[in-house]
Amino acid sequence: MISVESLAVVFNKGTPLERRALRGVSLAVASGEFCCVIGSNGAGKSTLLGAIAGDVLPDSGRIVLAGRDVSRLPAEARAGLVARVFQDPLAGSCGALTIAENLALAAARGQRRGLAPALGRARAETIRTRVAELGIGLEDRLGVPMGSLSGGQRQALSLVMATLAPSSIVLLDEHTAALDPANAEFVLDLTRQLAERFSLTVLMVTHSMRQALDLGTRTLMLHEGEIVLDMTGAERASLTVEDLVERFRTARGQELAEDRLLVG
Numbered sequence: 001m002i003s004v005e006s007l008a009v010v011f012n013k014g015t016p017l018e019r020r021a022l023r024g025v026s027l028a029v030a031s032g033e034f035c036c037v038i039g040s041n042g043a044g045k046s047t048l049l050g051a052i053a054g055d056v057l058p059d060s061g062r063i064v065l066a067g068r069d070v071s072r073l074p075a076e077a078r079a080g081l082v083a084r085v086f087q088d089p090l091a092g093s094c095g096a097l098t099i100a101e102n103l104a105l106a107a108a109r110g111q112r113r114g115l116a117p118a119l120g121r122a123r124a125e126t127i128r129t130r131v132a133e134l135g136i137g138l139e140d141r142l143g144v145p146m147g148s149l150s151g152g153q154r155q156a157l158s159l160v161m162a163t164l165a166p167s168s169i170v171l172l173d174e175h176t177a178a179l180d181p182a183n184a185e186f187v188l189d190l191t192r193q194l195a196e197r198f199s200l201t202v203l204m205v206t207h208s209m210r211q212a213l214d215l216g217t218r219t220l221m222l223h224e225g226e227i228v229l230d231m232t233g234a235e236r237a238s239l240t241v242e243d244l245v246e247r248f249r250t251a252r253g254q255e256l257a258e259d260r261l262l263v264g
């Protein structure tokens, strides 16, 4: 469960570059809910995910994850509660470490232990099984450096890493945007499967309005640091991309001026 209350983030406060990235965002995401987040450039999507993960500390407001108030905790202290996958396939894992080492560290996330115990036998078996389930032959290459893999392979492993530790909150920040269409589809399918299998609570940022309506159970639209649309259930099921554009126009009294969103 994610609970965000009146969250505000201001960058470069008190300078000519001041930017209010989040303007009092409140949001409750139930356990097992899969929420897609869409919005134009600079809407505050990454800032919201960063604030939940602890990479961005809020100026005001409160964040509660799985019943624990984490508002002032740094990212390391939240690692056992929340996992994040980034747009850049290189960002979520260490290229110099092997696949097995990266996965072992992910499995030990949130625990105060080093690499050696993380590579215990039982854990090594789990890792091998989880990698084999991807069906892309990486289980026979667990000793190769992560840096030698393709973007698609790396993102697939990042998703496995995000779901190895018991944390059930996963934040996906345009995690397929840097992939070619075939790999993006593969990683999206994997996202669906893992979310269902582990009853994950997911916040997935996407620039594709189609994806934001097709995937998961809820669609949020952020605009200029505020949630302007929040759709779920039957209302969402019948919505087309055109309807979504129209809803935005009605809510904000302006056109959605974002080519990337409309094309996606």
Ligand SMILES: Nc1ncnc2c1ncn2[C@@H]1O[C@H](COP(=O)(O)OP(=O)(O)OP(=O)(O)O)[C@@H](O)[C@H]1O
Pocket: 011, 012, 019, 020, 021, 039, 040, 041, 042, 043, 044, 045, 046, 047, 048
């Ligand atoms: N570290 C930072 N320092 C200063 N300003 C920032 C920082 N991070 C984000 N911003 C600003 O805050 C606003 C929200 O940015 P954010 O990255 O959250 O938007 P976004 O919705 O993820 O956009 P995009 O789709 O372009 O990635 C933007 O105006 C951005 O320029």
